[in-house]
Each structure stands twice: as C-alpha cells, then as structure tokens.
Amino acid sequence: MEIPETPTAHTRPAALDVAVVMRRERLHGPSSHWQPWRWTLDAVLPDEPGFGEEPRLMDDHEGEQHWLHPGFKVELFRDEAEGYHLNATAPAPCWFVLWRMEEEASLASEPIPRPVVVTLSYYEAGRWLDAQETVEQVPAPQEVVDWLRAFVQEHYMIEPKRRKRPESFRPLVDRFGNAASVSTEKKRGRGAGDV
Numbered sequence: 001m002e003i004p005e006t007p008t009a010h011t012r013p014a015a016l017d018v019a020v021v022m023r024r025e026r027l028h029g030p031s032s033h034w035q036p037w038r039w040t041l042d043a044v045l046p047d048e049p050g051f052g053e054e055p056r057l058m059d060d061h062e063g064e065q066h067w068l069h070p071g072f073k074v075e076l077f078r079d080e081a082e083g084y085h086l087n088a089t090a091p092a093p094c095w096f097v098l099w100r101m102e103e104e105a106s107l108a109s110e111p112i113p114r115p116v117v118v119t120l121s122y123y124e125a126g127r128w129l130d131a132q133e134t135v136e137q138v139p140a141p142q143e144v145v146d147w148l149r150a151f152v153q154e155h156y157m158i159e160p161k162r163r164k165r166p167e168s169f170r171p172l173v174d175r176f177g178n179a180a181s182v183s184t185e186k187k188r189g190r191g192a193g194d195v
Helices: 078-088 122-130 142-155
Strands: 014-026 037-046 056-061 064-076 094-101 113-119 134-139
Touching: 014 094, 014 113, 014 142, 037 094, 037 113, 037 134, 064 113, 078 122, 078 142, 094 122, 122 134
Parallel strands: none
Antiparallel strands: 014 037, 014 064, 056 064, 094 113, 094 134
C-alpha cells in the first residue's frame, strides 16, 4: 500500500484510497433454519485502478460470495487525533467500516451490503455505533498503522489532567440553582423554641 506523507499545517489532510470486501458466509447451527447466510466485513485493501468504480462479485463458491466495493477514501484530520491515538495504541489497530444492507436488490438477485464509509478513528466508529449503525472492523496492515502513528505523534496532544476541586469548596445552591446560605445563628421569634 502506498502511504502518503503525513499532513502538516500547510497541506491537505492525508488520505488513502481503499476498497472494501464484503463476504457472505453460510451459518451453521439452530439459527441457520431462519437465516442460512450472513454478511460480514472481510477485508480493506488498497484501491487499484483495475477494480473499477462499481461494486462487483469477485467469487461465488457454493453460495459463499465475496463482493468488492472500490472507491473509498480514508482521510486523517487533526480534530480526530485522539480517536486515531486510541486506535494506534490498541493491541490490534484496525479499520472500521460502516455498512448498510440495500433496501432493494440492485446488483444481485437479492440485496447485498453496501459499505458507506471507512475510518481509522476509534471515536468516529463509536459515534456510528451510538447511532445504531452496523460497524465492523478488520486489522490494519503494519504500514498503515505506522502511517497512523506518525500522524498521531505529530498532531495529538495529551490533555493534562485537571485537579478536581474538593466538594467542600463548591458553592451551596438550592434545588432551583439559586445561591443558598447557611447560618449558625439561633433563630428567634415565634415557633423557634423561645417561650
């Protein structure tokens, strides 16, 4: 995979052109009565001109299929540096791919999964999952991990931890957020215990 130089303050974001391979595999066991196949992310590869621009069936062996989806760009942005840092320092850094099933079949006799976006940001993948999207991951090759780590080293600044102020120094407020006061003076007047 040809890796671009990491961006500096005066250049555009670094980017890689990639293709996604989705795999249809046979299920075994009790659940296969209701759903004999499932789709899963198989690989993220360097995009090549020979892949073309449209998804295509790479192979179909006894119903197990591999579909190639070319034309994805993975860009690195400085405001996502912490998400890249979390991925780059993980035991197994990976690609994250958001994909959706087609509503209606367009390329095959039945709907196939369509990758939507590819990223290396742990936080971006987390936001997709929070939005109830389908996100899968596959390991990233070492040259991509090295490129990602170089970007993180140049652009990620660890925020210093701030000391938390003790609770005893917090201002007193009532349940409506208004300032409250505490008095140690003895109450005077009717009903205050004076006779």
